[in-house]
Amino acid sequence: MRRDWKFYSQLGLTVLLCLFIVIPVGMSALAGVTVNVFKGLSSGLTLRWIIEVWDLYASSIMLSLWIALVCLAVTLVAGVPLAYVLVRRPGRLTRLFEELLTLPVAIPGLALALALLITYGGVSGYRSSWLFILTGHVLFTLPFMVRSVAAVMSAMDMKMLEEGAASLGAGFWRRFFTVIVPNAKPGILAGALMVVTLSIGEFNLTWMLHTPLTKTLPVGLADAYASMRLEIGSAYTLIFFILIMPLLIAMQALADRGKRASKRIDTAEDTL
C-alpha cells in the first residue's frame, strides 16, 4: 500500500492516543521511584517510597491477593457447572437465569454494595470480615467466568462429545471431568485470569463494603491518593502495575494462542 498523508495522519492520531495512555503510566511509575517529584528526576532515584508503601499497605495487598484467589475458587466451583447447564440445556428458564446472572455486571457496583449493606450490614461477624468483600467480588466476577467458559463450551459441540463418551460407557461425572472440563480449559483459563484481575482491581463495591480492618489494594490506593504524598501514591500504583502485568500478558498470550489454533484446522493432508 502506498503511504500517503492519510496513512501518516492516522498513524499520528494513533500515536497520540497511545501517548495519552502511556504518559501517565510512565510518569506515575517514575514518580514512585523519584526522591522528590516537585524537584524532578534531578533529585535522584530511590526505592524508599516502595518500601514505605510496603510497610504501610502490605496487609491490604496480601488481603487482595487472598480474596482474589478465594474468589477464583468460588467462581470456578459455581461458574463452570453453571456454564455447562446453560449451554447444554438452552431454554427459557436458563435464558432468564443467564440474564439474571449478568445483572450484577450491568448494575453499578455502588447500587449492589448498597443492597448488600442493607441486607447483611447487621450481621456483625460477617459484615466485618473479608468474607463480606468476597461476596461482592464473587457476584461481580461470576458472570465473567460463566460467559468465558460458556463461549468455549458452545463452540465445541459438547453434545456430540458427550454422546461419544457415553457410547464408550462413561457415566456423567466421568464425562464431565475427563471430556467436558479438559476441553473447556481455554475458557476456564481465560475466565480465571479475568476473575483474578477484576477482583484485584475492584473498587466500586469494595469501597462501600470494606472496614478499617478489611482494606484491599484499591482501597489502600484511594487512601494513599487522598492522604499521602504523591510519591507514595505513585509507588503504590507501581506495585499495582507490577502485580497486574503478568496477568495481562498471560491473557494476551492466551487470546493469541486461541486465534492461532483456530487457523490450524484442516491443515492436515488427507493422505490416508
Add this chain to the structure above:
Amino acid sequence: MSTQIRLRDCAKTFGDGTRALAPFDLTIEGGETIVLLGPSGCGKTTILRMIAGLEFPDKGGVITFDGDDVTHQSIEKRRVGMVFQSYALFPNMTVAQNVAYGLKVHGVSREESDARVKDMLEMMHIEMLADRRIDQLSGGQRQRVALARAIAVQPRVLLLDEPLTALDAKLRVRLRTEINALLRKLGITAVYVTHDQEEAMALGDRIVVMQKGEIAQIGTPREIYRKPQNPFVADFVGAANRLDGQMRDGRLHIGTHVFDAVDAFDPRHGAIIDQGPVELFFRADGLSTCDAARAHVTGRVEAVSYLGERLRLTVSGIGAQAVIVDTHADDVIAPGADVHCQINPDRLTVFPVGAGAGNSAANQSAHAVS
C-alpha cells in the same frame, strides 16, 4: 457371539408432538450389517439413536439385544460402539488416548489396554499416528480413529451415523471398501445410516429404505435395486425416469405401442396388475437410442453431458418430466436435436397410479447410478 437386535412396536414422538417415527418392527440378525437409507428427515437417525440409547421409544416400544430388554437402559450400559458423522473425538486427548478411553472406562488393565490399542491402530492402519493430537489429523484419519475407538471396547453392536458424509468423494469410496472388509472380518452386528444409496448397496446385507418416518421397504441390495416395492423406493434408488402407461388385459400400452412381457406385479396388493393406468419407473437403461424407423418414442435433447464412457442426454417430450437417456460416447448430438428411443420393457418397474407419491427430494441422488 454377535448380538441379535429386535425393535418391536417402536415409535418416536418428540416433546413438541411431532411424530418422527411411526410404529415399526425391525429385527437385525447377529453379525448382519443393516443399512438405514433415506433422505434427510426420514427418521433413520432416530432409529439408530434408539438402538444406541440416545433416544427412547414411545411407550409400548421394546428393544432387545439377544433377548435382553434394553429399552430403558441408558447408552453407557448398552455396550454399543458408535461412529459419528463429525467424529466426536476428544480434542484433549491423543489418538491413542482416544482409543483407550472406553477401555479405561471399562476397567481394562493398563497392559491389556495398551496391547488392544496397538492392535486397533494397526487394524485401521494408523499406528504411526498414535501420539498425534486430534487437530493434527485429516478427516479420513479422524474417522479411522473413531472406528478404532468404537471397536476397541468390543461392542455388542456397531452403530455408524453417516460416517463418510463429511469426507470427499474419492476418500469416501476407499474408506467404504475398508469398512466393508472390517465388518465382514469382525462379524459384528452393525447398523449403518446413510442417505447415499451407492454406499448402502456396497455395505448392506439388507437395506431398510425409510420415508417420512415409515419403513418403505426392507430387502437385500439386489431386491431394493431390481424390485422396488413402491415409487418412492424406485425413485430413491435411482430409477428416476417416469412414464405413464395403461394396462389392458395384462399388457402394457405406452402411447400406441403394446408390450407383452412386463413384470407388473403389485407387491402392495400381492397381485398382478391387469387393468388401469400405471406409472413406469426406470433408469437410463430403460430407453436406448435407435433410428427413427424402430423408435417407440421421440423426444428433443435439452442437454448433453459427456461422462467419458457414455453420453448422457436429458430428453423432453417423452414423459411428463424430462427423462435421462444414455448413448454411445462417440455419438455427436447437440441440444435441440430430435432423438428416437426404444423402450426396454424388462427394465421397467410398473406401479398402479396412486401407489404412493414419488418423493422429489430423492431426485438429487437418483441420477447417481444407472
Add this chain to the structure above:
Amino acid sequence: MSSVQNIQEGRSRPSFPFGFLRRATPGAGSPAILALLMTPGIIIVAAFFLIPLALVAMRVADGPDGWATYFVILTNGRYFASLVQTLLMSAGVTLTALILCGVCGLFLVRNRFAGRNMLMALLTLPLSFPGTVVGFMVIMLAGRQGVIGSVTDALFDEKLVFAYEISGLFIGYLYFSIPRVILAVMASAEKLDPQLEEAARSLGAPTWRVIKDVILPGLMPGLVSSGAICFATAMGAFGTAFTLATDIDVLPMVIYTEFTRNANVAVAAALSIALGAMTWAVLFAVRCFVGSSADTAARGGA
C-alpha cells in the same frame, strides 16, 4: 399405515424444547445432576443478589415521600440536574471514544508497520486498571503536577489544570474506554470480508461510499456493543470520581454522599435503583440490537 405429518430430522432438533429439567436427556446429566450443578450458582445469585435487591426496593418506601421516593430523581432539582449531567458526560465520552478508536482500530488492523504490535499492546494497557488508578492517571496528566500543566506552564506561563472537575472525569472515562473500544473495533474489523470492499470498489464506489456502505455496517455491532459498555461504565463508575474530587456532581457520587454523609438510605436506594435500571436498559437494548454477547466480555470496574 397412515402417513406421518411434520417429520423433522431427529438429530437436528432439541429433544425437549419446552421442559428444562423435565426429563432426562440421554447423554446429558439426569435432572438431579443438572439441578445439583446449578445449586451453587443459584444460591449465590439468590442470597446475595435477588434478596438484597428486593430489600433495597422495599427500603425506598421508608423515604420522605413513601413510594413516591422512587421518582425523586425526576422531582428533585438537584438530583435531576446531576442525572442530566451524568447522561451528557457519558454520551460524550462514548461518542468521543467511538470516533477516536474507530479510526485507530481500523488503521491498526489494515496496516502493517514496524511498532504496530507495540502500539496495540500499549493501547490496551489500562484494560484492567481500577477506577482509582484511572483517576490517578488523570491527575498525572492534568493535575497540579501533571504533564499538561507543565507543558502549558512552559509555553504560556499559565498552568492548565482541569483534573479535579467534570472535564477531568471525562478524560478519565475516555482513558478507561479506549482499550475496550479499540479491542472491539479491531475484532470486528478483522472479520470484515475484504472481498466486499473489493466488490464495492469494482462497482466504482468512491472511498467515502465504501466506508459508509461496507465498512461502517461491518463495524457496527462492535461499535454499538462497546459503546454501550462505555456508556454504562461512565454512568455507574465511582472510583475515578472519588479519586479526583468528592464534589464532582455525577450521580454515583450523589448516591455515595446521600448514603454515607447524610445517612439518607431510602433516597440512596431509590437513586441506585434508577441508575441501575437505566444502565441495564441500555445494555439490554443494545444486546437486542446486536444479538449477543460482547457486553460482559469487555467490562471491568472503573
